[in-house]
Amino acid sequence: MLNGIKEPVLIIEPTEGIVEKANKAAIDKLGLSVTGKTLNVPFKEEFMLVSNNGSAEETHIGFSANRINIAQKEYILAIGKACDSEQQLRVQLRNLEQERALQEMKTNFISMTSHEFRTPLTAIAAAVDLLETRIKMDSMMNAFYQQNILKISTEVFNLNTMLDEILTLSKIVSNNYEVNKTPVNAVKVIDYLNYQYFSERKDERRLEVKVVGEPRKIPVDKDQFSKILTNLISNAFKYSTHENPQIKLHYHAHKLVISISDHGIGIPQKDIPHLFNSFYRGSNVDGIDGTGLGLAIVKTFTEMNDGEIKVTSEKGKGTKFSLTFRYA
């Protein structure tokens, strides 16, 4: 029966480590003398044997061991898989380590530069604010100044968002994120984000917050949860122009559903399946800036926190993203 298996299989008597039986594939690789031989390697979990079938190139066979009972006696069933020579494995391991070090260097570099970029960006934003204040005080403000000042200021913040996204994604790619779940009050997080990032907007729009049901805490990583919400709320403002975006927290019996909706440009049906891919952007974004990284980050973080994300949208009408998190 064992001969029907393509991989080398050994049945080992566990007390002495004697190979009692070997299938055809094992004999082909290890030679006929394999049976009856006492193994000189630890064989209870995973072990490696060198092939001895007369060919010049020696191959290593990695075996994984499982306990089985045959006729009420315990044996070890070891199933093998040919692998490259040990030398090659070492080279591969070294390459992997180098790659990891390089990836870490890249992440550190991106982290450092994105931090350094904030300094000039902050100075530019403040200088624009100062110009605007001064022009207003001198009663010289007109539509031309207003429009161009707004343009500089908007682009500064767009650039800042891009930096955030690149930094976050580079951390995700290098597996630098741990999920640190704690009980989080979602209403409080939203109030805080709303005050910090979405109040005092130049276009006077605001985020409408609605809570349904009895608020309960959800187990999520607070930082990642905030990034998910900041991203979706920013999008709701970015892809709509006149009406206020809305966020609704609906506390059900076992789960919290958070929906963020806007009355903006919407997403064409054909783009929806690709929406969460990195660098993918809807075909109707036209002049609206973005990296195409935001939703990829949102989806990664949502899944890392055992949440679900859904989107419904109609072109020209608006978009609604729904997040679902269970209480425990």
Next chain:
Amino acid sequence: MNRTILLIEDKPALTDTLKTLLELHEFNVLTASNGEEGVAHARQHHPDLVISDIFMPVINGYELLEIFKKDSQLRNIPVLMLTAKTAIEEINLAMKKGAAGYVTKPFLFRNLHATITKLIL
């Protein structure tokens, strides 16, 4: 009477602009380019509010907050943090150490102004 704000920030490009902006909004402004200088100015002038960066030389923002909390003369002066860090953990740490509020860089002045108004007017 105009309120006095002590601005502690190590980037001169930002300090100058922000000082002018605050003065145009009728605040008296003192400046310091690191935490140590900031603490000395605060002890000498008793400002109504301190606006401080977190990452700066000599004494950083967190250490500054600790010094303020231990000093009976400085304890009641609200400290508003300006920080390039948007990670919640770092903001939480600043709030835990007694910051009265914070604004992340880059910021819109109207946002900063609203926070200042909330704290001292």
